[in-house]
Amino acid sequence: MRELSVSTDSKIVLLVLDGLGGLPMDPFGRTELEATNTPNLDALAARSDLGLSRPVAAGVSPGSGPGHLALFGYDPLEYEVGRGVLSALGVGFELGENDLAARINLATKDESGKISDRRAGRIASSEAAKLVDLLNENLKLDGAEVFITPEKEHRAVAVFRAEGLSDALSDSDPQRTGLESLPVEPTDPGAEKSAELANSFIEEADRILADHHPANTVLLRGFGMHPALPKFDEIYKLRAAAIASYPMYKGLARLAGMEVLEEGEGIAGEFETLKGDWGSYDFFFVHVKPPDAAGEDGDFERKSAVIEEVDALIPDLLDLGPAAIAVTGDHATPAKMRSHSWHGVPFLLSSEYTLPTAEVFGERACAGGSLGVFPAEEIMGLLMGHALKLNRYGA
Amino acid sequence: MRELSVSTDSKIVLLVLDGLGGLPMDPFGRTELEATNTPNLDALAARSDLGLSRPVAAGVSPGSGPGHLALFGYDPLEYEVGRGVLSALGVGFELGENDLAARINLATKDESGKISDRRAGRIASSEAAKLVDLLNENLKLDGAEVFITPEKEHRAVAVFRAEGLSDALSDSDPQRTGLESLPVEPTDPGAEKSAELANSFIEEADRILADHHPANTVLLRGFGMHPALPKFDEIYKLRAAAIASYPMYKGLARLAGMEVLEEGEGIAGEFETLKGDWGSYDFFFVHVKPPDAAGEDGDFERKSAVIEEVDALIPDLLDLGPAAIAVTGDHATPAKMRSHSWHGVPFLLSSEYTLPTAEVFGERACAGGSLGVFPAEEIMGLLMGHALKLNRYGA
Numbered sequence: 150m151r152e153l154s155v156s157t158d159s160k161i162v163l164l165v166l167d168g169l170g171g172l173p174m175d176p177f178g179r180t181e182l183e184a185t186n187t188p189n190l191d192a193l194a195a196r197s198d199l200g201l202s203r204p205v206a207a208g209v210s211p212g213s214g215p216g217h218l219a220l221f222g223y224d225p226l227e228y229e230v231g232r233g234v235l236s237a238l239g240v241g242f243e244l245g246e247n248d249l250a251a252r253i254n255l256a257t258k259d260e261s262g263k264i265s266d267r268r269a270g271r272i273a274s275s276e277a278a279k280l281v282d283l284l285n286e287n288l289k290l291d292g293a294e295v296f297i298t299p300e301k302e303h304r305a306v307a308v309f310r311a312e313g314l315s316d317a318l319s320d321s322d323p324q325r326t327g328l329e330s331l332p333v334e335p336t337d338p339g340a341e342k343s344a345e346l347a348n349s350f351i352e353e354a355d356r357i358l359a360d361h362h363p364a365n366t367v368l369l370r371g372f373g374m375h376p377a378l379p380k381f382d383e384i385y386k387l388r389a390a391a392i393a394s395y396p397m398y399k400g401l402a403r404l405a406g407m408e409v410l411e412e413g414e415g416i417a418g419e420f421e422t423l424k425g426d427w428g429s430y431d432f433f434f435v436h437v438k439p440p441d442a443a444g445e446d447g448d449f450e451r452k453s454a455v456i457e458e459v460d461a462l463i464p465d466l467l468d469l470g471p472a473a474i475a476v477t478g479d480h481a482t483p484a485k486m487r488s489h490s491w492h493g494v495p496f497l498l499s500s501e502y503t504l505p506t507a508e509v510f511g512e513r514a515c516a517g518g519s520l521g522v523f524p525a526e527e528i529m530g531l532l533m534g535h536a537l538k539l540n541r542y543g544a
Numbered sequence: 545m546r547e548l549s550v551s552t553d554s555k556i557v558l559l560v561l562d563g564l565g566g567l568p569m570d571p572f573g574r575t576e577l578e579a580t581n582t583p584n585l586d587a588l589a590a591r592s593d594l595g596l597s598r599p600v601a602a603g604v605s606p607g608s609g610p611g612h613l614a615l616f617g618y619d620p621l622e623y624e625v626g627r628g629v630l631s632a633l634g635v636g637f638e639l640g641e642n643d644l645a646a647r648i649n650l651a652t653k654d655e656s657g658k659i660s661d662r663r664a665g666r667i668a669s670s671e672a673a674k675l676v677d678l679l680n681e682n683l684k685l686d687g688a689e690v691f692i693t694p695e696k697e698h699r700a701v702a703v704f705r706a707e708g709l710s711d712a713l714s715d716s717d718p719q720r721t722g723l724e725s726l727p728v729e730p731t732d733p734g735a736e737k738s739a740e741l742a743n744s745f746i747e748e749a750d751r752i753l754a755d756h757h758p759a760n761t762v763l764l765r766g767f768g769m770h771p772a773l774p775k776f777d778e779i780y781k782l783r784a785a786a787i788a789s790y791p792m793y794k795g796l797a798r799l800a801g802m803e804v805l806e807e808g809e810g811i812a813g814e815f816e817t818l819k820g821d822w823g824s825y826d827f828f829f830v831h832v833k834p835p836d837a838a839g840e841d842g843d844f845e846r847k848s849a850v851i852e853e854v855d856a857l858i859p860d861l862l863d864l865g866p867a868a869i870a871v872t873g874d875h876a877t878p879a880k881m882r883s884h885s886w887h888g889v890p891f892l893l894s895s896e897y898t899l900p901t902a903e904v905f906g907e908r909a910c911a912g913g914s915l916g917v918f919p920a921e922e923i924m925g926l927l928m929g930h931a932l933k934l935n936r937y938g939a
Binding site for chain 1: 548590591595897898899900901912913914915916917918922923924925926927928929930934936937938939
């Protein structure tokens with residue numbers, strides 16, 4: 150890809166409706182997308198290549214990390230994004246290449262030193278934020294900077310910054326109450342320094358939080374570092390921009406080397422941003438979160454309504470005149486399952502050079518499409534080809 | 545898979561109609577499956593995911609070994625099952641991890657020591673069995689036990705049992721008459737001891753059989769050892785059982801770590817066994833041999849009749865309430881070709897979470913299915929996903 154890609158003026162849009170794929174509530178019914186009135190997406194499908202994209206592997210439901218890595222063209226089994234990294238991205242922390250991230254639980258330790266509550270009574274977010282401030286002010290480590298950011302309730306993220314860190318570390322979280330927290334141990338010889346830092350961190354935090362029962366200790370887990378992803382400008386020679394409303398997706402796009410744009414309010418606002426910055430980039434990743442959230446809630450109707458809202462904005466997208474547009478999801482989130490799933494995700498690719506097979510956009514129309522069922526990792530190659538940004542391979 | 549799989553109460557059935565895939569006898573006709581009246585499989589297809597599964601590689605017709613390894617989720621190009629191993633499994637020999645198996649031909653050697661008949665005049669099975677008894681009684685090797693089991697006519701299987709054996713051995717069979725048999729030679733440095741054992745075996749057999757013309761010598765070929773397959777309980781955390789009527793398929797299932805159940809008579813008897821042992825396992829491989837045999841005989845009508853017989857038993861299977869059922873074959877055996885073939889095999893997966901695309905079960909209905917054309921190795925992942933036995937991959 151790196152050898153074949155060429156920089157041109159043509160523009161690509163990857164429009165991701167998070168959790169787009171669905172299932173019929175009963176076997177003889179229609180999916181969310183099939184049941185939705187989508188005149189604009191249907192008209193687009195009628196001049197598009199269609200297929201079902203598969204996120205990771207047969208039967209495997211992906212998290213948002215691997216789901217998006219595959220959409221961006223990376224092998225999600227080769228490039229792992231640790232839970233700590235996703236949490237750091239989720240709180241908007243701009244993770245550097247040398248940073249080590251971990252998830253923190255504020256927790257309760259009893260007088261004998263055993264963990265009596267792994268979530269400190271699900272302490273209120275406002276209380277937790279005060280304790281995080283306390284830690285940030287008072288916790289000093291020899292040989293590393295540390296940044297702590299609160300998430301929701303008892304959860305927070307720690308980022309260690311120093312040269313030569315490693316994420317080959319075991320968790321301190323014993324996973325069950327009635328046990329002492331575990332020392333963080335290196336699982337690779339190169340991780341001794343990181344383990345020492347993590348253990349010093351816990352010791353210091355214990356000292357600072359001693360009088361703040363129920364949140365009188367911390368548990369660390371999910372150590373992860375910035376994955377060394379080759380960047381979009383290197384691989385595809387694209388000036389790539391991301392428009393997303395949730396920090397985690399902004400962070401994932403940043404990992405791939407995309408510039409994150411200041412997005413407008415709601416879905417329409419994201420499309421406004423696209424329009425406003427159209428001249429400055431040649432690749433746009435637009436992330437629409439609500440279909441996934443509706444699917445997770447088991448709300449078929451709301452998922453359908455959100456898809457309809459996106460459909461109404463499609464003409465604005467077409468007016469910009471992109472050379473290639475893909476509309477798809479990072480995975481299915483069927484309302485029937487109230488969770489991410491492994492099912493094929495409807496995929497549409499519109500360009501000047503397509504072989505249309507149906508006049509509607511839906512799972513079953515896509516199943517019979519000219520792209521068949523294919524790995525999501527191939528989407529970037531397809532977009533590059535359709536935008537005429539790839540040289541011929543071989544003579 | 546090993547990291548994502550979880551043990552649950554839900555049950556999976558993999559129903560394999562050996563050689564299920566077929567072809568129309570003329571291009572405008574119907575395949576065996578399409579021509580068969582299968583109301584129960586059709587009703588099941590109407591609420592199933594459909595696809596065509598591909599056993600090994602494009603254009604490649606698989607033997608039973610690789611065909612089943614792929615169904616069980618193993619890469620058949622990575623895990624080879626030697627012919628000696630398949631023969632040992634075929635005669636019901638319970639091959640241990642240290643056993644070295646080889647195929648034997650009883651053969652004829654002339655006075656000059658050259659092979660004059662590689663099959664000893666296709667000696668009768670009863671005669672051959674007596675000679676095998678003679679060998680088992682009189683043939684002793686220094687440093688290894690040896691077990692000989694007759695197959696049909698001139699064919700038998702030898703199993704060598706000792707520590708440190710290797711199957712990196714050349715055949716003694718010269719493949720043509722008029723040549724002397726070849727010394728067995730190690731093809732790896734670690735196989736010297738095994739080569740010596742095999743050559744001693746031939747020498748001893750020659751001595752014992754000297755007066756039993758035409759079967760006065762043996763040829764050895766297809767050396768193989770128990771492949772080190774990761775077992776079903778490790779990979780999938782499944783208590784797996786196999787129901788099959790032919791020793792080779794029982795043996796293949798045992799290689800994968802399945803428990804082989806005592807099967808009832810005929811196809812209906814196999815389904816009775818399934819019912820009887822339903823509570824004790826959470827995965828069942830049910831192997832139905834007759835479609836393949838009919839296909840090999842070029843008997844379109846008989847293949848169709850056997851499929852109809854299976855169809856009539858489908859309601860009994862559904863009554864048991866499995867969470868996920870796959871119905872497929874290990875390969876196609878089109879009556880038109882009288883042999884295994886490389887063609888896609890009809891595949892149906894029924895569960896609570898499907899995207900049905902057709903109302904019949906047949907090759908062409910499957911070709912348009914939501915699973916597309918996919919490698920047979922992915923079947924186990926799909927079944928695990930549909931039975932909700934896989935955790936999410938990544939956050």
